[in-house]
Amino acid sequence: MNQWKNFSKGFIRENAVFVLFLGLCPTLGVTSTAINGLGMGLATTFVLFMSNIVVSLIKSLIPNKVRIPTYIVVIASFVTIVELTMQAYLPTLFEQLGLFIPLIVVNCVILGRAEAFASKNNLLTSAIDGLGMGLGFAFALTLLGAVREILGSGSLFGLKFIAGDGILLFILPPGAFLALGYLIVIMNKIKEKTT
Amino acid sequence: MNSTILITVITLSAIGMAAALILYFVARKFRVHEDPRIDEVEEVLPAANCGGCGYPGCRNFAEALVKSDSFEGLFCPVGGNEVMAKVAEILGREAVTQAPLVAVVRCNGSPGHRPKTSVYDGPVTCAIAHALYTGESDCPYGCLGYGDCVEACTFDAMYMDPKTNLPVVIDNKCTACGACVEACPRDIIELRKKNPKDRKIFVCCINEEKGAVARKNCKVACIGCGACVKVCPFDAITLENNLAYIDAEKCRLCRKCSPVCPTNSILEINFPEKKMVVKGQEKKDAKEGSGKEEKVAASGSEQKESGEESKKDKESNSSNK
Amino acid sequence: MEYVIIIISAVFVNNIVLTRFLGICPFIGVSSRVSTALGMSGAVAFVMTIATLVTYLLQVYILNPFGIAFMQTITFILVIASLVQLVEIILKKVSPPLYQALGIFLPLITTNCAILGVAILAQQNEYNLLESVVFGIANAIGFGLALILFSGIREHLSMVNVPKAMQGVPIAFIVAGLLAMAFMGFAGIV
Amino acid sequence: MAEMIEHTGIVREIGPEGMKVRILSEPACSACHAREICGSGNSREKEITIREWQGNFHPGEQVQVMITESLGLKALFYSYILPFLLVLLCLVVLTAGGTREWLAGILSLSVLVPYYLILYVLRKRIDRVFSFSVSRFT
Amino acid sequence: MLKTFAKGGVHPPENKLSASRPIESLPLPQTVSIPLSQHIGAPPAPLVQKNDQVKTGQLIARGEGFVSASIHSSVTGKVVKLEEVMDAGGYRRPAVTIQVGEDEWMPEIDTSPGLIKEFDLSGKDIIEKVKEAGIVGMGGATFPSHVKMSVPRGKKAELLIINGVECEPWLTSDHRLMLEKGEELLVGIRLIMKALQVEKALIGIENNKPDAIEHLSGLCLGEKGISVVPLKVKYPQGGEKQLIKALTAREVPSGGLPIDVATVVHNVGTAFAVYEAVQKKKPLIERVVTVTGPSVKKPCNFLVRTGTPVSHLIEAAGGLPDDTGKIVSGGPMMGKALNSLQVPVTKGTSGILILPESMSVRKPVLPCIRCSRCIFVCPMGLEPYLLMTLSEKKMTEKMEKEHVMDCIECGSCSYICPSNRPLLDYIRLGKAQVNQLIRSRKK
Amino acid sequence: MDKLLRVSYSPHIHGENSVPRLMWGVIASLVPAFVLSVLYFGLGAILVTATSVLSCVLFEYLIQRFIMKVPPTVNDGSAVVTGVLLAFCLPATIPLWLVALGALVAIGVGKMSFGGLGSNPFNPALVGRVFLFISFPVQLTSWPLPMGFKTKLVDAATGATPLGVIKEGLLNNQQVPPLMDDIPSHMQLFYGNMNGSMGEVAAMALLLGFIYMVVKKIIPPVIPLTILGTVFVFTGILWLANPESNADPLFHLLTGGVMLGAIYMATDYVTSPMTKKGMVVFGVGIGVITVLIRRFGSYPEGVQFAILIMNAFVPLINSWFKPKRFGEEVQHG
Amino acid sequence: MAKKESTLLNMVLTLLVVTAVASTALGFVYEFTKGPIAAAREAKRISAIEQVLPEFDNNPGSEVKALAMDGDSVYLYTGRKDGEWVGTAVQTFSKQGFSGYIWLMVGFLPDGTIHNIVVLEHKETPGLGDKMEQEKSFDKKTGKSWSSQFFGKHPDNFQLMVTKDGGDVDAITASTISSRAYCDAVNRAYQAFKEGGNQ
Ligand SMILES: Cc1cc2nc3c(=O)[nH]c(=O)nc-3n(C[C@H](O)[C@H](O)[C@H](O)COP(=O)(O)O)c2cc1C
Ligand SMILES: Cc1cc2nc3c(=O)[nH]c(=O)nc-3n(C[C@H](O)[C@H](O)[C@H](O)COP(=O)(O)O)c2cc1C
Numbered sequence A: 001m002n003q004w005k006n007f008s009k010g011f012i013r014e015n016a017v018f019v020l021f022l023g024l025c026p027t028l029g030v031t032s033t034a035i036n037g038l039g040m041g042l043a044t045t046f047v048l049f050m051s052n053i054v055v056s057l058i059k060s061l062i063p064n065k066v067r068i069p070t071y072i073v074v075i076a077s078f079v080t081i082v083e084l085t086m087q088a089y090l091p092t093l094f095e096q097l098g099l100f101i102p103l104i105v106v107n108c109v110i111l112g113r114a115e116a117f118a119s120k121n122n123l124l125t126s127a128i129d130g131l132g133m134g135l136g137f138a139f140a141l142t143l144l145g146a147v148r149e150i151l152g153s154g155s156l157f158g159l160k161f162i163a164g165d166g167i168l169l170f171i172l173p174p175g176a177f178l179a180l181g182y183l184i185v186i187m188n189k190i191k192e193k194t195t
Numbered sequence B: 001m002n003s004t005i006l007i008t009v010i011t012l013s014a015i016g017m018a019a020a021l022i023l024y025f026v027a028r029k030f031r032v033h034e035d036p037r038i039d040e041v042e043e044v045l046p047a048a049n050c051g052g053c054g055y056p057g058c059r060n061f062a063e064a065l066v067k068s069d070s071f072e073g074l075f076c077p078v079g080g081n082e083v084m085a086k087v088a089e090i091l092g093r094e095a096v097t098q099a100p101l102v103a104v105v106r107c108n109g110s111p112g113h114r115p116k117t118s119v120y121d122g123p124v125t126c127a128i129a130h131a132l133y134t135g136e137s138d139c140p141y142g143c144l145g146y147g148d149c150v151e152a153c154t155f156d157a158m159y160m161d162p163k164t165n166l167p168v169v170i171d172n173k174c175t176a177c178g179a180c181v182e183a184c185p186r187d188i189i190e191l192r193k194k195n196p197k198d199r200k201i202f203v204c205c206i207n208e209e210k211g212a213v214a215r216k217n218c219k220v221a222c223i224g225c226g227a228c229v230k231v232c233p234f235d236a237i238t239l240e241n242n243l244a245y246i247d248a249e250k251c252r253l254c255r256k257c258s259p260v261c262p263t264n265s266i267l268e269i270n271f272p273e274k275k276m277v278v279k280g281q282e283k284k285d286a287k288e289g290s291g292k293e294e295k296v297a298a299s300g301s302e303q304k305e306s307g308e309e310s311k312k313d314k315e316s317n318s319s320n321k
Numbered sequence C: 001m002e003y004v005i006i007i008i009s010a011v012f013v014n015n016i017v018l019t020r021f022l023g024i025c026p027f028i029g030v031s032s033r034v035s036t037a038l039g040m041s042g043a044v045a046f047v048m049t050i051a052t053l054v055t056y057l058l059q060v061y062i063l064n065p066f067g068i069a070f071m072q073t074i075t076f077i078l079v080i081a082s083l084v085q086l087v088e089i090i091l092k093k094v095s096p097p098l099y100q101a102l103g104i105f106l107p108l109i110t111t112n113c114a115i116l117g118v119a120i121l122a123q124q125n126e127y128n129l130l131e132s133v134v135f136g137i138a139n140a141i142g143f144g145l146a147l148i149l150f151s152g153i154r155e156h157l158s159m160v161n162v163p164k165a166m167q168g169v170p171i172a173f174i175v176a177g178l179l180a181m182a183f184m185g186f187a188g189i190v
Numbered sequence D: 001m002a003e004m005i006e007h008t009g010i011v012r013e014i015g016p017e018g019m020k021v022r023i024l025s026e027p028a029c030s031a032c033h034a035r036e037i038c039g040s041g042n043s044r045e046k047e048i049t050i051r052e053w054q055g056n057f058h059p060g061e062q063v064q065v066m067i068t069e070s071l072g073l074k075a076l077f078y079s080y081i082l083p084f085l086l087v088l089l090c091l092v093v094l095t096a097g098g099t100r101e102w103l104a105g106i107l108s109l110s111v112l113v114p115y116y117l118i119l120y121v122l123r124k125r126i127d128r129v130f131s132f133s134v135s136r137f138t
Numbered sequence E: 001m002l003k004t005f006a007k008g009g010v011h012p013p014e015n016k017l018s019a020s021r022p023i024e025s026l027p028l029p030q031t032v033s034i035p036l037s038q039h040i041g042a043p044p045a046p047l048v049q050k051n052d053q054v055k056t057g058q059l060i061a062r063g064e065g066f067v068s069a070s071i072h073s074s075v076t077g078k079v080v081k082l083e084e085v086m087d088a089g090g091y092r093r094p095a096v097t098i099q100v101g102e103d104e105w106m107p108e109i110d111t112s113p114g115l116i117k118e119f120d121l122s123g124k125d126i127i128e129k130v131k132e133a134g135i136v137g138m139g140g141a142t143f144p145s146h147v148k149m150s151v152p153r154g155k156k157a158e159l160l161i162i163n164g165v166e167c168e169p170w171l172t173s174d175h176r177l178m179l180e181k182g183e184e185l186l187v188g189i190r191l192i193m194k195a196l197q198v199e200k201a202l203i204g205i206e207n208n209k210p211d212a213i214e215h216l217s218g219l220c221l222g223e224k225g226i227s228v229v230p231l232k233v234k235y236p237q238g239g240e241k242q243l244i245k246a247l248t249a250r251e252v253p254s255g256g257l258p259i260d261v262a263t264v265v266h267n268v269g270t271a272f273a274v275y276e277a278v279q280k281k282k283p284l285i286e287r288v289v290t291v292t293g294p295s296v297k298k299p300c301n302f303l304v305r306t307g308t309p310v311s312h313l314i315e316a317a318g319g320l321p322d323d324t325g326k327i328v329s330g331g332p333m334m335g336k337a338l339n340s341l342q343v344p345v346t347k348g349t350s351g352i353l354i355l356p357e358s359m360s361v362r363k364p365v366l367p368c369i370r371c372s373r374c375i376f377v378c379p380m381g382l383e384p385y386l387l388m389t390l391s392e393k394k395m396t397e398k399m400e401k402e403h404v405m406d407c408i409e410c411g412s413c414s415y416i417c418p419s420n421r422p423l424l425d426y427i428r429l430g431k432a433q434v435n436q437l438i439r440s441r442k443k
Numbered sequence F: 001m002d003k004l005l006r007v008s009y010s011p012h013i014h015g016e017n018s019v020p021r022l023m024w025g026v027i028a029s030l031v032p033a034f035v036l037s038v039l040y041f042g043l044g045a046i047l048v049t050a051t052s053v054l055s056c057v058l059f060e061y062l063i064q065r066f067i068m069k070v071p072p073t074v075n076d077g078s079a080v081v082t083g084v085l086l087a088f089c090l091p092a093t094i095p096l097w098l099v100a101l102g103a104l105v106a107i108g109v110g111k112m113s114f115g116g117l118g119s120n121p122f123n124p125a126l127v128g129r130v131f132l133f134i135s136f137p138v139q140l141t142s143w144p145l146p147m148g149f150k151t152k153l154v155d156a157a158t159g160a161t162p163l164g165v166i167k168e169g170l171l172n173n174q175q176v177p178p179l180m181d182d183i184p185s186h187m188q189l190f191y192g193n194m195n196g197s198m199g200e201v202a203a204m205a206l207l208l209g210f211i212y213m214v215v216k217k218i219i220p221p222v223i224p225l226t227i228l229g230t231v232f233v234f235t236g237i238l239w240l241a242n243p244e245s246n247a248d249p250l251f252h253l254l255t256g257g258v259m260l261g262a263i264y265m266a267t268d269y270v271t272s273p274m275t276k277k278g279m280v281v282f283g284v285g286i287g288v289i290t291v292l293i294r295r296f297g298s299y300p301e302g303v304q305f306a307i308l309i310m311n312a313f314v315p316l317i318n319s320w321f322k323p324k325r326f327g328e329e330v331q332h333g
Numbered sequence G: 001m002a003k004k005e006s007t008l009l010n011m012v013l014t015l016l017v018v019t020a021v022a023s024t025a026l027g028f029v030y031e032f033t034k035g036p037i038a039a040a041r042e043a044k045r046i047s048a049i050e051q052v053l054p055e056f057d058n059n060p061g062s063e064v065k066a067l068a069m070d071g072d073s074v075y076l077y078t079g080r081k082d083g084e085w086v087g088t089a090v091q092t093f094s095k096q097g098f099s100g101y102i103w104l105m106v107g108f109l110p111d112g113t114i115h116n117i118v119v120l121e122h123k124e125t126p127g128l129g130d131k132m133e134q135e136k137s138f139d140k141k142t143g144k145s146w147s148s149q150f151f152g153k154h155p156d157n158f159q160l161m162v163t164k165d166g167g168d169v170d171a172i173t174a175s176t177i178s179s180r181a182y183c184d185a186v187n188r189a190y191q192a193f194k195e196g197g198n199q
């Protein structure tokens, strides 16, 4: 497989959020600002990348029937690692993301990739797939975060560019749904145009 | 070793083991091992999820293909033989080929041919107009022209020709899924065998009324005179209920029938102009035919107004030269 | 009173789907059948109760005393995943027709995300055992409420001509957004 | 006519125990790669045994399996709601009675054991209640 | 408070222009085409052949089977064609076309004007005579009347209801009949009562026909068991279920027949036809037809022989107005639009309504705004907006569950809808789909 | 015959009602309220209403024309109604760009995303209004004093609405009876002499509009009556139980958006139930939620949320409360 | 797909190995991050105390006094420089916020004057109530935040109530409720300070 294609598919064509509609809970839950979205996205990317590597490495050693539990353990371990390191070195971000860091475990994207991709492909391909899908996920989260932040508080990555407040609704829960809804429509249009 | 690590290892191993055992049993109980070939088969299916195969989705069809021992009754009309061959390859089986079909509209009652006798003022759907009355002409068999068939086609393979007010099938887009056949309340559309270069000869009428009545209502109606039946060298034409029908299986595209039809209701489509073909054949026929030929061509092109079709016409013409 | 507050808060004010964003996948994917929504919240209530119960015991009597609370995520997910499936195995063994009937009736088996989320939230809120369980139930109800309302609206939408570009997931999100907006009216009620 | 819940399936075999029908996953789910672990899909294969039916079916045929909505709700009640209520009740009673928390927790969980035992004992009767009907796929 | 049915209904402008015009006999046309299927049920086979000479009232097709009706020649003359002619839907149906000659009636028919009150026939004989005369319901449904008079075993009729409601706007044929043939009508009612073995009959008449109410009430004074009940004007009071509800407060159960609540409903025209058939031995070969419309020069009530082409009636009413857009056979709410003037009058034709272009163009359809008006006016308690959508989306089973088959096709919903939605069009389509489904299930 | 006849199914005649006619009827009934609001709030009322209506119509036109690519249907009048009602629940001094934004959300999100007239599950005007309320609480809670044409367009003297005064007081552990002294009398409330959004202040004018619509058979009176009745009864019970911390029921009826909401917003055909039974349930629901929010929630006013929440229930109500079918139960009279 | 046959033994072994490896790794990561996590947690409180008190050189975290008030606890941290009391930081709360608890750290000078206030935690609406956080309402021109009005005031002669209720505090625009809660929390801190803050 063309590795570049393999890597880039996660951004638009097979984007986990906009196209496959996976991992929606964190997508909505943490994207009140772009930086949160990016943080969450990168954390997920890390887990996805690492677990894809590990799964791909050990795939031939795992008896078929304990596949899923093994994957869960692997993924959960990486999640815990992320959790602990974030807590230690990025405490503010950790607080913002809160519940959704442990919930990376159940993010369908990760297990789905492990099961459907890494368990069938070689190390490099799996790693690149993990990286691509993860960064695509991060891209989606950052984009949504950016949109919400720009509309909601008139700033981007914390830099304010309008005086006063934005449209508050967008940083509140309803805004997450609305912004994502319209983003999906726009992304669909883009996808249609490009393919 | 550090005690926390020890406890960690012990607890997690314990929990992990317990969980794993449970999950193991679950796996054994539930996860009927999915045949990986299902995925492969699904890959080659067109993913149109149109239901043309009779299954709710392509994946379900893939499952059915893998699970069943033969291909009997299993055919993807959208992918056609090509796809079925691929599937057969994956499954290591003999492919069944099915002659490719294409939808054909068997009515040529454009306003020029079929006088309008009333104005329909109800909802724009053939189903309702059909239930209400004969439609805007007096032909109770003819196309109503409200495009239920076009609406039903999920492949954009049909459109209503604004000039003739008749639906047109774009041959290379049509997958023979049969949705239009289902949709037409008058059973005008038929799935017919696809011939090379999309050539077709068929009786473009389904009117079963007596000749005089039929003719009064539509100039290009089949009046059941039987001339074509007599002229067909292959016994491909049958006459029933005042209506001729060309059996596509038997028809060899010899084009003898269409010139003899007094109402021009036999259409030839995508054939090169008569002269070319005729050259090597009986000269007499050519001479006779030349009088009617224009008409035939006219009615043919009238139905196939689309640019695509006429382009094709040209192509096949030039290639024949 | 404590319990009433937990319930009202979880159902209306901090609805699990509409403001906490958990269990979005089933919310988006589930059918437009009201009874299915009811069924899902019933099943989720059971699973959540059991899950919060077990994870509570695990956390308070194993993880905390041994000082390995950081193992929360990994142990919880293992326990929850296996519990849910254990219930299924048992059901299938105990009464196959019952199990089969459920199989047709409910599209769900687990909504891991919501169950893990609620189990962790119960810990974060430092609820005691009973409160944790009530919290679980309340969230199941909240989940059901959102789902039922949504199934109704979905049915309505299947009857009107939603623009093609909006159909499916986008419109579901718009509805969820407007629903969440309406639910903001409950702010401060507890 | 009672509300019916329908599901598409394929007849797998017809044997002495009845007709076994494999339930197909929803088209939307079937195309998704994450279905194996996704909570909400019909990821797992399910097989339904039908004991009584009318008409001729043959293996490989596509059918609709149906139960009434009320039967579905009843199944839900026996498999989830009732045990749930039992656990809750037990928990409330025990905590109110001052039992220590961990004990109360474990005891109320263990209520499920006799519950499922009873279900097991009664399975014949339950079997009779839950019957499915099939019809040809239209 | 006047009686009426409980739920729904509309009140379109009445426009009974021809109410004061006495019934005139229409001169015979040159040819008549008598369709062989003028009723619900199987069409009978013709007994005559081409070039046969027939007399007025002669049997030309015998109704075979129970639900069928005989057809008689309405004129004297020569059979010129046994071919299909266009029916009101444009479809060709078998018919007997007769070149009209000197009007010569079958000898046994009593053509004298005198009123014959007395009869001593048994119920069975009456039904037999009704059947022989080819009488079908003249209220529009053209259901063979003898069937309705033969109460099925296990059921009992208690009450005969005579439908003099004529709730359709514009139409006045029943109204005139009640005014001009009141006495004959009452004899007819007595005959039907005898056939049904009931003691009581009610004549329901809407309050916009005070003269008819007064006239018939007067006549009824001497009649035991027959009384006239004035009703509030509300469409579709003439629908038998609504009429029964209005008069007796009984509700015919969903999917049931009037006989399920021990009643039988007949139209006044039917009762009059029964009188003529039994007392005068005259088969059903003519009926009263209203020809009317806003631009019609001379709105009239004609006594017309069956088979007469509609164009002949229109000529007699002053010719086709220039602004004609639509011609309706029957009333504006339930009638059928004609696509040709050559369509013959049949036993069920109660009126010819000529609508100008301005009234006949349907307005553009807007989306349903869920205003509930269709629900409020539906006399059957259905949800037309929902049924239409279901029909559009081909959700046949759901439609069945929503009781689409209960719809009596009164058109109140389409009439009222502010979005001009063609509700009834789609509901009819839906009913056909459901019918198919039911039939396929029986297979 | 040369002229072709028209053919269609029956019925061949049609009643007089049409969507534009109904919509313009609603608008006509809103005239008294508009006149009063101009009297109270001056030029601002005119500007806000005009902006709102124009933006609604414009956005609907643009969206239909350029995004959905369907023939625009702005002349059915529904966008005008949305515009007027959106304006009526805004303060008269609100910046006009906010009005336009609200209109965009009302039409774009609330209506057109679902396919336009008849498809939207939530009341568009309220979607716009709640969107603004949540996004710009400062501007949306700055209520000008009713000073007629003396009302300044910006930086007008503002004050809390009567409901706001009560809520504030209660949160501050004050009691209701003394708070009532700061509030205009019931009679004044009835005339609309109070702080509030421009259309909702004058109960009198709204009732007039209500009567007009009922007489003209534009709406059945069920929904408004049940809402007002429920609010009256529920607040009445609270008041009788504890007059110290609850205002009297009449006060609750006359203040805030209850009148406007009950008469115009809850009656929107598209977003309200289809049967009388359903309407009663809907109305009671709105009444109860309104009072709950007013009394126990953070916001002084709850009608807007109550209506939106009940809008979400409408599809369920519609499938649970069917009209009674003829012949459903055998009736032997 | 991994086509390894499953036997009970290899399954159990696999899982054992996987969990063991995983947990060992986690244990090490935990050990490694334990310190930084604790430090990060502490840092937040310390930095708050540092912000609200004048310079000090002791560890206020070691001199904590907890007072039960209104159903929750208020904590007092004493700050000293060269052994001398320079002020007390009071970790206080209010339940009257627009949405739930508000936690503040209020620094008092020994005489009871408010030195500075930091918001520790709150759930008020972004853009409204959250202006109580200094950085959210910081005005570059004046160099002041909304909470600046409290600094240097003594609660005995500065009415800790919003002006609407007759106090001296100008409420945050459109957030009277949050402002009121803020005052309530500061008030509580002052009560606590009076009760237990004096050395
Ligand atoms: C199959 C069938 C059987 C009927 N049997 C009876 C009957 O036994 N008694 C009766 O009074 N009417 C009977 N009817 C006639 C109906 O009651 C009714 O008059 C007819 O369908 C037309 O009524 P309408 O014009 O109101 O639609 C029957 C109709 C049908 C279709
Ligand atoms: C909507 C509707 C309106 C009707 N209006 C009348 C009417 O005005 N007068 C009438 O005689 N029959 C009317 N009918 C027909 C009656 O339902 C019924 O068929 C008839 O009265 C039975 O009598 P018949 O069999 O003698 O025709 C109407 C039917 C329907 C469905």
Ligand SMILES: Cc1cc2nc3c(=O)[nH]c(=O)nc-3n(C[C@H](O)[C@H](O)[C@H](O)COP(=O)(O)O)c2cc1C
Pocket: F133, F134, F135, F137, F138, F141, G098, G099, G124, G125, G126, G128, G129, G130, G171, G172, G173, G174, G175, G176, G177, G178, G179
């Ligand atoms: C979405 C939203 C969020 C709000 N958040 C707060 C808040 O955080 N703090 C607050 O005091 N008021 C909040 N409010 C309440 C209003 O601003 C309320 O009108 C105000 O507290 C009282 O008005 P006043 O401060 O101008 O007197 C909020 C209102 C809305 C609509």
Ligand SMILES: Cc1cc2nc3c(=O)[nH]c(=O)nc-3n(C[C@H](O)[C@H](O)[C@H](O)CO)c2cc1C
Pocket: E369, F022, F023, F026, F078, F079, F081, F082, F083, F085, F111, F116, F117, F118, F119, F120, F122, F123, F124, F125, F126, F218, F219, F264, F265, F266, F267, F268, F269, F270, F271
């Ligand atoms: C009685 C009545 C009330 C209406 N109320 C509203 C309303 O509150 N908000 C609104 O946006 N449109 C209202 N409309 C207009 C229209 O129905 C609305 O824009 C639709 O919801 C758009 O689909 C109303 C229309 C009528 C006839």
Ligand code: SF4
Pocket: B102, B103, B152, B153, B154, B155, B156, B157, B158, B169, B173, B174, B175, B176, B177, B178, B179, B180, B181
């Ligand atoms: S609907 Fe008809 S035209 Fe379209 S693809 Fe199917 S068969 Fe061909």
Ligand code: SF4
Pocket: B105, B126, B142, B143, B144, B145, B146, B147, B148, B149, B150, B167, B183, B184, B185, B186, B187, B188, B189
């Ligand atoms: S072919 Fe049939 S469906 Fe298509 S337009 Fe003609 S009548 Fe309608």
Ligand code: SF4
Pocket: E377, E378, E379, E380, E381, E382, E383, E384, E406, E407, E408, E409, E410, E411, E412, E413, E414, E423, E424, E427
């Ligand atoms: S649904 Fe049928 S019965 Fe009801 S109003 Fe419409 S046409 Fe009449």
Ligand code: SF4
Pocket: E367, E368, E369, E370, E371, E372, E373, E374, E375, E384, E385, E416, E417, E418, E419, E420, E421, E423
């Ligand atoms: S009357 Fe028309 S607009 Fe009103 S609900 Fe019925 S179909 Fe819809």
Ligand code: FES
Pocket: A022, A023, A024, A025, A026, A106, A107, A108, C021, C022, C023, C024, C025, C026, C111, C113, C114
């Ligand atoms: S349910 Fe939460 S991510 Fe799927």
